Every structure is written in C-alpha cells, then in structure tokens.
Amino acid sequence: MANESVIRALKTKSNSLNLSSRKITHLPEVFAKLPWIAVLKLNNNYLSSLPSELMCLQKLTELNLGNNVLEEIPPVLKHLCCLNKLYLYGNKISHLSPEVLEGLPNLELLNLNHNRIKVIPAEIKKLCSLKSISVTDNHLQQIPAELGLMKSLTEINFTNNKLTQIPQQLYNLSQLRKLYLARNNLTELPEGLGWKNLKILDVAGNFLSVFPVGFQFLRLDELFFEGNCLVPFTLMESIQEKEVLALKELSARLILQENTNSFSVVSRALPMYPDLQDMLSHWGQCGLCSQPFLTTWLECVQFINTKKHMGMKSSQSVPVRVLLCSYDCFNRDDHQYYGLARL
Numbered sequence: 001m002a003n004e005s006v007i008r009a010l011k012t013k014s015n016s017l018n019l020s021s022r023k024i025t026h027l028p029e030v031f032a033k034l035p036w037i038a039v040l041k042l043n044n045n046y047l048s049s050l051p052s053e054l055m056c057l058q059k060l061t062e063l064n065l066g067n068n069v070l071e072e073i074p075p076v077l078k079h080l081c082c083l084n085k086l087y088l089y090g091n092k093i094s095h096l097s098p099e100v101l102e103g104l105p106n107l108e109l110l111n112l113n114h115n116r117i118k119v120i121p122a123e124i125k126k127l128c129s130l131k132s133i134s135v136t137d138n139h140l141q142q143i144p145a146e147l148g149l150m151k152s153l154t155e156i157n158f159t160n161n162k163l164t165q166i167p168q169q170l171y172n173l174s175q176l177r178k179l180y181l182a183r184n185n186l187t188e189l190p191e192g193l194g195w196k197n198l199k200i201l202d203v204a205g206n207f208l209s210v211f212p213v214g215f216q217f218l219r220l221d222e223l224f225f226e227g228n229c230l231v232p233f234t235l236m237e238s239i240q241e242k243e244v245l246a247l248k249e250l251s252a253r254l255i256l257q258e259n260t261n262s263f264s265v266v267s268r269a270l271p272m273y274p275d276l277q278d279m280l281s282h283w284g285q286c287g288l289c290s291q292p293f294l295t296t297w298l299e300c301v302q303f304i305n306t307k308k309h310m311g312m313k314s315s316q317s318v319p320v321r322v323l324l325c326s327y328d329c330f331n332r333d334d335h336q337y338y339g340l341a342r343l
C-alpha cells in the first residue's frame with residue numbers, strides 16, 4: 001500500500017506524499033528518487049528509525065513523524081536544512097541530540113508533545129527561526145535560559161510537565177504572544193516582567209501564591225490561573241501610622257529623589273562617587289506613589305481586577321506582589337478598594 005503511494009508520487013511528481021496510518025515499520029529506499037517532495041506525512045506508523053536515504057529530500061519543508069516508536073530525533077534530519085515544520089508527537093523520545101538541532105536553522109515549528117523528554121539542551125538556541133515550540137506531556141524539570149535568546153518565538157507550550165521555575169530570561173522574548181505553562185509545579189513567576197506582546201498566559205494547575213510586581217501592566221486577552229494556591233482576598237489595615245526610617249534610608253531616598261532632576265547638585269556630583277552610585281543602583285519604586293526607595297519597606301499583595309486594570313473582557317481578582325515605600329501608602333484610602341494585604 002505504501003509502495004503504491006510512492007509509485008504514484010514518482011509518476012505524478014506530486015510535492016506532497018501522505019503515508020500516514022499504513023502500518024509501516026521501515027521506509028522503502030526508493031525515497032532517494034523523490035527529491036522534489038516538500039511535504040511528507042509518516043505519522044501513525046511503527047517507525048523506530050529513518051534511513052539515511054532520506055537526506056536526498058533536500059526540498060522537504062514539512063515532516064510529520066507523529067505517533068511512531070522513535071526513541072530519538074532521527075540523526076538524518078540534521079541534513080534537511082529546509083525543514084520548516086517538524087512533528088514528533090507521540091513517540092518515545094527521551095533525549096534531544098544537540099547535533100540534530102544544529103542542522104535545522106530554518107525550523108519554525110517543533111512539536112514534541114507526548115514523549116519522555118526530561119531536558120531541553122542549551123543548543124536549542126541554534127533553532128534561530130523557531131516561532132513555535134510545543135513540548136506538552138513530557139517530563140521536563142527545567143528549561144534552559146538559552147530559550148530567552150530565541151527572539152523569533154511567538155508561542156511556547158510546556159503544559160503538563162514537572163517545571164518548578166522558569167528562567168527570567170524568558171522575559172526577553174518580546175515577540176511572545178502565547179505561553180502555556182499549565183499543570184506544572186511552578187511556585188512563582190520571576191520578577192522583572194517583560195512580554196509586551198503577550199496575549200495568552202495559562203498557568204492553571206500550579207502552586208503560585210501571588211503574581212510578580214507589575215503583572216497588571218500586561219495587556220492580556222486571556223489569563224488562566226485556576227487551581228493554584230493564591231493568597232486569599234483579605235482587606236487589611238495597618239494600625240501603625242508612622243515609621244522612623246534609618247539615616248541611611250532617609251539619605252538614600254533624598255539622593256534618589258534629587259537625582260531625578262538632571263540639573264540638581266546631586267545628579268551632577270553623583271558620578272564622582274562610584275561606590276555610592278553602585279549602592280543606589282539597587283533602588284526600587286513604590287507601587288502606589290512611585291517614589292524611590294533603597295530598602296523595600298513593605299511587601300504587599302494588591303488585588304487587581306483583570307477587567308478594570310488589565311483591560312481584559314472577563315472580570316477576575318488576581319493577587320499581585322507590590323512593594324511600598326511607607327505605611328502612609330499602605331493606608332491610602334483611595335487604594336483600599338484594591339485590597340492590600342501584607343505579605
């Protein structure tokens with residue numbers, strides 16, 4: 001049956017060959033005679049390897065090897081440099097060979113769902129054209145920081161793995177539009193949110209208690225976060241009204257404040273004191289009044305309404321981490337309706 005399809009492809013010179021669900025265990029060597037093939041579907045068979053003759057398919061842009069019995073990405077694929085879409089879902093792959101990844105500079109879509117992968121090697125960054133990576137239902141425990149170097153990525157799907165954290169470098173992916181991290185073991189998202197273009201974020205079924213500082217500035221269309229350990233909505237009021245700042249903190253705040261005016265004596269003098277500059281470089285900004293401070297005075301949770309503050313269609317309450325400069329800010333009446341709770 002498979003041979004009939006190959007003969008037909010030979011006769012018609014069709015650039016697409018569909019050999020899915022044919023109970024194929026080995027590919028016929030005749031493939032060397034089909035160099036014009038662009039799309040090859042070999043999914044739902046019993047392939048455990050691919051013959052080296054496949055390297056003759058130099059025009060191949062799409063290859064579907066889903067639902068076979070492969071234990072690794074077939075080494076011959078590193079010679080198919082035109083490959084654009086590669087489907088390897090539903091196999092028994094446990095190891096991603098860095099060598100194969102280096103041979104696929106034009107790959108835009110990589111689907112490795114339902115395999116046994118524990119580690120994504122740092123060489124993944126060699127897939128410099130990759131737009132979409134999907135590794136759902138595997139055994140991933142961590143993802144490499146190098147993923148943050150893959151600036152073309154618009155979609156990442158790591159649903160149902162064993163991730164405990166994600167690298168902060170993922171925030172460098174300014175083109176990222178969809179991120180699926182549901183059903184992992186995440187306890188927090190790193191501080192320093194980027195993702196100006198993120199539209200869909202799915203972090204349902206993790207162990208998150210609060211979202212990072214500035215989360216309300218994302219412009220999401222969809223957010224999924226059910227099944228986490230989020231801090232409960234509790235409105236709090238502080239009985240303490242004034243605090244006494246240490247001299248170091250007081251002077252730091254004064255200098256940081258003065259330094260915002262480029263004509264001030266402080267901002268002209270500061271370059272002469274590199275140690276002081278270094279110390280002040282770790283400054284933070286109050287989440288309510290925007291005033292600068294050196295040492296975080298209060299770490300709080302602010303309950304943000306997704307409709308009101310993030311412009312989403314649905315109205316949900318999301319706890320977001322917020323750093324405050326003083327009890328005065330904590331007790332500011334106009335922010336009580338957000339619900340501020342001390343961490």
Ligand SMILES: [Zn+2]
Pocket residue numbers: 286287288289290291324325326329
């Ligand atoms: Zn403040």
